[in-house]
Amino acid sequence: MPLIMMSGFPASGKTTRAHQIKGFFESKISELSPTDPRIARLKVHIVSDDSLGLSREAYREARPEKDARATFYAAIKRLLSQNDIVIADGMNYIKGYRYQLHCEAKALLTPSCVVHVGAPAEKCKEWNVSAVDEGVDESGGKGEGPGDVVGGHRREAYAPDVLDNLIFRYEEPNGMSRWDSPLFTVPWMDEDIPGEEMWNAMVNNEAVKPHQATILKPAVEANYLQVLDKATQEVVLAVVEHQKMHGAGGSVTIPEASNKIELPTNHVGLPQLQRMRRQFISFNRQHTAEKTSLKNMFVEYLNGELE
Template sequence: MRHAHLRTSKLKMPLITITGYPCCGKSHRATQLASYLKDRITATPNSKLTVELISDDTLNLSRDVYGDVRVREKDARAALLSAVKRSLSTTAIIILDSGNYIKGYRYQLFCEAKALRTPSCVLHVGAREDVCRSRNEARISSTDEKAYEEAVFDNLIARYEEPNGMARWDAPLFIVVDEDENVPGEQIWNALEGTVVKSHAATVITPAKEGNYLHELDRGTTEIVSRIQEWQKDHPEGGGSVSIEGIDDAVELPMGLVSVGTLQRIRRQFVSLNRVHSLEKSRVRALFVDYLNDSFHGS
C-alpha cells in the first residue's frame, strides 16, 4: 500500500467519536478505521503515532448498564470520558467506540479535545432501526452477552440524538452506512491532518478553583435566560439578536418563540456540563451565549 507524503506534524492527538444506534455496527467500523489508520502510520517513515481504541468492551462495561440510566449508565459514560482524557497525548489517535448518543456528551468530548488544542471529528454509523432491531434479536436468541434487553434497546433508540454537522461538536461529520464496504478513512485522515485547532472561550477548560464558581454559573445563566424572555415579550414575532451586557456576541434566536421550558432545559444541560470542568468566572456568560447559539442553530 502506497500513500502520499503525510504531514504527521499536523496530525496530533486527534479524537474520533463514533456514534449510532445500538447494534448498527459501530464496533465493526471502529475496527476498520483503526486498521486503516495503522496502515497509514506504518507507511509513514519515522512516525511515532499510535492508535488506541476505547470502547465499552475495552473497559468491560456490560450492556446491562444502559438499563439504569440515572446511575450505572451515567457512571459508564464517566468511565469512558476518563479513559479518553487519560489517553489523549501528543502521539495517540483515540477512537471512542460507544453509543455516544447524547448531544451534550458529544459536546463534552469535543470540549476535552479542544482544550488540548487537538482536532476531533465524529463518525456516524447509519443503519435502519429495523435492521438494528433484527441484529439485537439475533443476539438475544444466541445468548450473546452483547445483546440489549428489548426495553433497553427501545429506550436507547428513543433517546438517540443524531449528530448534525452544523454543530461544532459534531463537525467534521462523516457517515458510513451498511451498504458501504469500508469507512471513509482517507477523508477522516485528511480532515484531521488539515485541522488547525484554536482555543475558544467555550472550550478552554480549567479546574473549578475560584470561590463561588457554582453561584456565578447559576446566576450568570439565569440572567441570560431572563434577558431572552424579556426580549421575546417585546418581540412576539420571534427571532432576532439579543445583546447581552458585557458580551461581544449576541444570542441569535431561531425563527418563532423559544419556550421557557426549552431555555431552562438548555440552561440545565450547560450547568451540568460545566460544574466540574469550568471556565474562569468571567467567561461563564460568554460560554453560555455560545452554547445557546449552537443549541439553536446546530441541531
C-alpha cells in the same frame, strides 16, 4: 492526538466501523513511520462498553446509564494525549455528551470528529436479534462490511425495550455544530470508511487553535461560580422575556454578548432552559473567562442545543 467519536443507533455497526478505522490508521502509521518520527509515535486505541465491561442493561435506567457514561468518559480522558488516537466506540447519542468530549480534546489542542454510522431502526433491530442468535458483533451481520465479526466472540444484545428507548432518544449529529464537526457519515450499506479523508482531517491538519470555551485554567477567582451562575441566569431570563413579548422563534439579543440566540419556532420552556443551563455550568465550572465571554459561550451552546 485525535478523538474520533462514533455515533449512531444501538446495534448499527459502530464497533465494526471503529475497527475498520483503527485498521486503516494503523496501516497509515506503519506506512509513514519510517520517514516521519511524529507519525511513528502514534498509537490507536478503541474505548467501548465491551472493553470496559459495561452491560447493555446499564441503559435501562437513568442512574446506571449516567454511571456508565462517566466510566466511558474517564477512560477516554485517561488515554487522550499528543501521541494517542482514541476511538470512542459508543453511541455518544446525547449532544451535550459529545460537546463534553469535544472540550476534552480541544483542551489538549488536538482535533476531534464524529463518525455517524447510519442505519435504519428496523435494520438495527434485526441485527440486534442476530447478535443473540448467531454471536456476531453489534451490527449483527457476517463476513465483510458492517456485519463483520470483531474479536470472534458473542456480543451482548440490547433488550428490545431498551433498544426502542435509545433509538427514540437518539440526537443525530449535525455538522453545523462545532462539536460535531467534521462529521463523517457512513451508510450501513457501504463496505468502506472514508479513511483518507479522516486521516487528513485528524492527523494532517494544523495544530488546533485554543478556544475560549475549552482552555482549562484553574478557577482562581473566588467568586467564579457565582459569576458563571449569574451570567447564564441572565441569558435564560432574556430568552424568557423575549418569548413573553414576541412569542416563539426569532433572534434574542443578549446584553454584553456579541452573539444572538436563534430560537426555534416552538416555545422553549423555562425547565428546558434551566436544564441546559445546569449542564453548561457542569461542563465549565473549572474554566475561567470574562463575564462577556461566558455569555457568548453559553449563547453558542444554546444555539447548538436548540437547533
